[in-house]
Amino acid sequence: MVAFLLRRFSQSIILLVIVSILGFVVLNLIPGGPLAQYALDPGMNQDDRTRIAAQMGLDRPHWVQYFDWAWRLLQGDWGTSFRDGNPVLTVISRHVPATLLLMGSATVIAVSIGTWIGIRGATHRYSVFDYVATVAAMIALSIPTFWFGLIGIYFFSLRLGWLPAGNMYTIGDGSLLNYLHHLIMPSVVLALVHIAIWSRFMRTATLDAISQEFVKTARAKGVRERRVIMKHVVGNALLPMITLAGVQLPSLLTGALVTETVFTWPGMGRLFLDSLGYSDYPVVMGLLMFSAILTISANFIADVVVALVDPRIRLA
Amino acid sequence: MTKKPFKLPDMSRRNALGLMGAGAAALLAPNLLGKPAFGQTPPDAPAGRIMVGVSQEPTVFNPLMPHIEVDDNVHFSIFDALFRINENGAIVPNLASEVPSLENGGISEDGLEWRVRLRDDVRWHDGEPFTADDVKFTLELIVNPDFRSWRTTGHNLVRDIEIVSPTEVTWRMEEPFAPYLSFLTETFIVPAHILSNESNPNEAAFNRAPVGTGAFRWGRRTAGDNLVLQANPDYFGEGPYIEELIFRYIPDMTVLFTQFQSGDIDIVGRSYITQDNYEAANALPDRVVDLVSTPSVESIYLNMERPQFQDPAVRQALYLALDRGSIIDVLYYGLPKPTETFMPQQSFYYHDGLPTHEFNLDKAREILDEAGWLPGPDGIRAKDGVRLSFNNSTTTGAHLREQAQQFVQQTFAEIGVQMNIENLPAAVMWGDFWGQSEFDTAMVGITFLIAADPDVSNRFHTAAIAAQGGRGSNTGQYSNTEVDALLEEGARTFDPDKRREIYLRIQEIIRSDLPFLPLFAYTQVYGRKAGIEGFVPNTNTRSETWHAAGWYWS
Numbered sequence: 001m002v003a004f005l006l007r008r009f010s011q012s013i014i015l016l017v018i019v020s021i022l023g024f025v026v027l028n029l030i031p032g033g034p035l036a037q038y039a040l041d042p043g044m045n046q047d048d049r050t051r052i053a054a055q056m057g058l059d060r061p062h063w064v065q066y067f068d069w070a071w072r073l074l075q076g077d078w079g080t081s082f083r084d085g086n087p088v089l090t091v092i093s094r095h096v097p098a099t100l101l102l103m104g105s106a107t108v109i110a111v112s113i114g115t116w117i118g119i120r121g122a123t124h125r126y127s128v129f130d131y132v133a134t135v136a137a138m139i140a141l142s143i144p145t146f147w148f149g150l151i152g153i154y155f156f157s158l159r160l161g162w163l164p165a166g167n168m169y170t171i172g173d174g175s176l177l178n179y180l181h182h183l184i185m186p187s188v189v190l191a192l193v194h195i196a197i198w199s200r201f202m203r204t205a206t207l208d209a210i211s212q213e214f215v216k217t218a219r220a221k222g223v224r225e226r227r228v229i230m231k232h233v234v235g236n237a238l239l240p241m242i243t244l245a246g247v248q249l250p251s252l253l254t255g256a257l258v259t260e261t262v263f264t265w266p267g268m269g270r271l272f273l274d275s276l277g278y279s280d281y282p283v284v285m286g287l288l289m290f291s292a293i294l295t296i297s298a299n300f301i302a303d304v305v306v307a308l309v310d311p312r313i314r315l316a
Numbered sequence: 317m318t319k320k321p322f323k324l325p326d327m328s329r330r331n332a333l334g335l336m337g338a339g340a341a342a343l344l345a346p347n348l349l350g351k352p353a354f355g356q357t358p359p360d361a362p363a364g365r366i367m368v369g370v371s372q373e374p375t376v377f378n379p380l381m382p383h384i385e386v387d388d389n390v391h392f393s394i395f396d397a398l399f400r401i402n403e404n405g406a407i408v409p410n411l412a413s414e415v416p417s418l419e420n421g422g423i424s425e426d427g428l429e430w431r432v433r434l435r436d437d438v439r440w441h442d443g444e445p446f447t448a449d450d451v452k453f454t455l456e457l458i459v460n461p462d463f464r465s466w467r468t469t470g471h472n473l474v475r476d477i478e479i480v481s482p483t484e485v486t487w488r489m490e491e492p493f494a495p496y497l498s499f500l501t502e503t504f505i506v507p508a509h510i511l512s513n514e515s516n517p518n519e520a521a522f523n524r525a526p527v528g529t530g531a532f533r534w535g536r537r538t539a540g541d542n543l544v545l546q547a548n549p550d551y552f553g554e555g556p557y558i559e560e561l562i563f564r565y566i567p568d569m570t571v572l573f574t575q576f577q578s579g580d581i582d583i584v585g586r587s588y589i590t591q592d593n594y595e596a597a598n599a600l601p602d603r604v605v606d607l608v609s610t611p612s613v614e615s616i617y618l619n620m621e622r623p624q625f626q627d628p629a630v631r632q633a634l635y636l637a638l639d640r641g642s643i644i645d646v647l648y649y650g651l652p653k654p655t656e657t658f659m660p661q662q663s664f665y666y667h668d669g670l671p672t673h674e675f676n677l678d679k680a681r682e683i684l685d686e687a688g689w690l691p692g693p694d695g696i697r698a699k700d701g702v703r704l705s706f707n708n709s710t711t712t713g714a715h716l717r718e719q720a721q722q723f724v725q726q727t728f729a730e731i732g733v734q735m736n737i738e739n740l741p742a743a744v745m746w747g748d749f750w751g752q753s754e755f756d757t758a759m760v761g762i763t764f765l766i767a768a769d770p771d772v773s774n775r776f777h778t779a780a781i782a783a784q785g786g787r788g789s790n791t792g793q794y795s796n797t798e799v800d801a802l803l804e805e806g807a808r809t810f811d812p813d814k815r816r817e818i819y820l821r822i823q824e825i826i827r828s829d830l831p832f833l834p835l836f837a838y839t840q841v842y843g844r845k846a847g848i849e850g851f852v853p854n855t856n857t858r859s860e861t862w863h864a865a866g867w868y869w870s
Contacts (some may be wrong), residue, residue, distance in 0.1 A: 032743025037384055043467040043499070043766040044382075045774060045789055046751060046782040052382055055464045055518075084375035084539070085523050092569035094539045149569070157578050163576040166571060171367070171542055171562055264566045264575075266540030274373065274540070274567070279743065 079282030098269035110194030118202020149262035246302025427492030453508035529863030557868035585860025
């Protein structure tokens with residue numbers, strides 16, 4: 001176990017270094033850079049832009065910039081945002097709660113409904129329910145979230161006036177009820193796709209488990225069908241879902257770009273897009289490292305959990 | 317402290333001329349706009365709040381640091397400059413008590429000695445008095461080599477700033493530079509008593525929670541979402557009449573318009589309501605929709621160093637082959653105004669007698685034939701080995717421009733000119749590709765004037781060609797010695813009448829040289845809820861909230 005942990009840890013470090021180098025190279029390969037936004041400013045000339053680039057340290061060779069950044073990171077300094085002058089960690093931490101709220105509620109909806117649909121679809125294979133669920137999942141997966149979002153806003157906000165047309169809260173009203181009211185539409189829209197994914201995975205996993213010998217044995221022993229499904233089938237079907245959850249977990253914090261844009265939700269997805277748009281290198285690199293660390297940790301935790309739950313799998 | 321309302325008085329000769337240029341109706345406009353006949357009057361105490369929708373996020377709150385237009389909205393609300401430029405193009409006092417001119421002795425005859433007198437009743441949001449110290453500190457900070465300052469043009473000519481008294485400051489200019497007065501309308505004064513104690517002004521806490529003298533003070537910011545400013549009850553000028561001024565950041569313009577429809581947003585300015593939504597916006601109940609002309613001119617920019625564009629005949633023929641009427645009507649819903657010059661049509665310096673564009677393919681062919689550009693075997697004209705084939709570039713994803721390019725491509729093809737569309741992502745397009753003149757032609761909307769001053773040296777002077785080692789934004793690499801001389805003279809001339817003559821002549825030469833082919837001057841669709849009074853669009857600033865102090869709910 002200790003050897004496994006050590007090996008995974010050293011692999012993770014190497015992976016992080018590779019991710020950071022790749023991210024840095026790609027970021028710097030994109031022409032334009034942080035000063036391109038001033039290209040059409042009538043009052044700024046090339047001298048001004050050259051001077052500002054030098055003041056920001058952007059005139060140094062790329063490898064110097066990279067090592068400077070990496071060295072500071074090792075000392076716990078994630079840098080300062082070019083856009084608003086705040087420390088990168090502050091910038092990220094300001095956007096995490098919004099994303100956590102949205103993704104968290106969407107995931108709860110998606111997992112509970114998706115799991116139920118998946119199990120029911122598998123146990124009632126080729127029933128009307130199964131067909132409807134399959135077609136609905138295909139539709140949900142193929143129609144862009146953007147469209148669902150705008151249709152939702154059109155009907156529930158503009159036509160019916162039941163739900164707000166976006167934003168996380170009404171400015172000046174910080175009540176829980178106000179947040180929940182704003183949360184309904186984005187979390188449901190976001191959950192649609194995840195319900196589809198979860199139900200399909202759950203259905204496949206359940207079908208796999210249902211055809212196993214031990215299920216037949218259990219039935220032959222005269223165990224009640226409900227108990228067969230809940231204990232023997234679902235218990236085993238959930239195993240691969242732990243790995244899936246491990247893969248999905250980081251997105252809880254890294255955000256849902258499209259949904260956040262349609263519903264003007266100030267989360268991580270939007271932060272990433274905006275930072276990329278303004279070439280806010282420190283924040284983009286910070287987000288990259290943040291999500292890389294999350295992904296690596298989540299996968300690691302999933303591996304450990306699977307091993308703990310399923311004694312057949314050995315960590316070696 | 318008694319309130320002396322800061323109206324728009326002090327009719328210096330220059331201002332009066334500016335107003336005359338804008339027309340007599342405009343002269344009366346400021347009062348008419350805010351106060352219709354049966355008199356809405358502002359409330360006695362600030363009441364209510366106004367939510368402004370913006371599709372870029374304001375993030376830079378130190379007005380002297382590099383920022384984009386949306387940040388100006390915040391600067392205009394929190395800070396004051398020495399002067400402001402109003403909706404008629406007149407420069408009026410703000411923190412200063414008078415606008416210096418040759419007549420009042422504020423500017424010496426040679427244009428070198430400047431004297432600015434300041435108001436004595438202004439306090440910073442933290443209660444400290446505003447004095448000449450703050451002006452001196454601000455002007456010095458801008459040229460501090462350690463400070464990451466925004467624009468330095470003009471400021472780098474200022475020498476020997478002296479504080480004569482708390483309400484009077486003087487300085488000497490290295491050379492006479494008339495546009496500086498306009499530049500000062502965009503130079504917001506920052507507090508010396510806060511920033512002078514900072515070892516590194518680039519990272520001062522002030523930059524994230526600014527202290528100004530303006531009608532609104534810093535409230536709270538929710539990053540990625542909104543910024544709340546609060547009324548400054550001790551403001552020395554008119555207003556504010558609302559308690560809170562809120563900027564809500566909505567990145568997607570479709571969603572922004574939806575929120576304007578749903579009533580979440582009270583005011584939408586700039587180009588955030590797209591032209592195709594103009595009809596829909598007009599049809600909304602309880603909304604006021606204005607068409608506001610802007611200083612931004614859409615054109616096809618030519619890289620004059622390319623061999624294809626050296627011959628004036630080619631540029632004339634291309635202009636004749638531009639079906640801009642159709643582009644305006646079909647793509648832009650007829651909203652923008654055709655123009656022949658870089659000068660905004662509401663400027664005192666606008667030349668209204670320039671030859672009018674005509675769309676005439678036969679004439680274009682004739683001119684090219686006469687000049688010796690004859691069609692080759694592939695139908696494309698050539699002369700001395702130079703084929704009339706070139707790229708046209710703009711930002712990918714700018715749908716209207718992409719369609720306009722196709723219009724242009726077709727009509728150019730009809731006269732034997734091949735225009736290839738080569739569009740690039742914004743970051744690439746406006747990087748070195750634009751700045752170092754690596755393009756053949758570009759479809760681009762440009763604001764030529766800085767702070768509404770007619771000086772366009774930065775765009776058209778030979779010394780401003782960055783690709784040839786110059787310092788400026790003459791990306792078309794236009795070079796004309798007569799224009800150079802006129803630009804230099806214009807920047808030295810303080811008398812508005814004489815300046816006007818110079819810039820009219822410059823516009824004539826540029827119209828005949830055609831370094832860019834003008835398409836139209838942009839018109840923006842502004843929307844607001846009925847019941848908001850005192851809203852005055854001002855195309856001489858980059859901000860729709862330049863005078864939010866005067867806004868109130870009826």
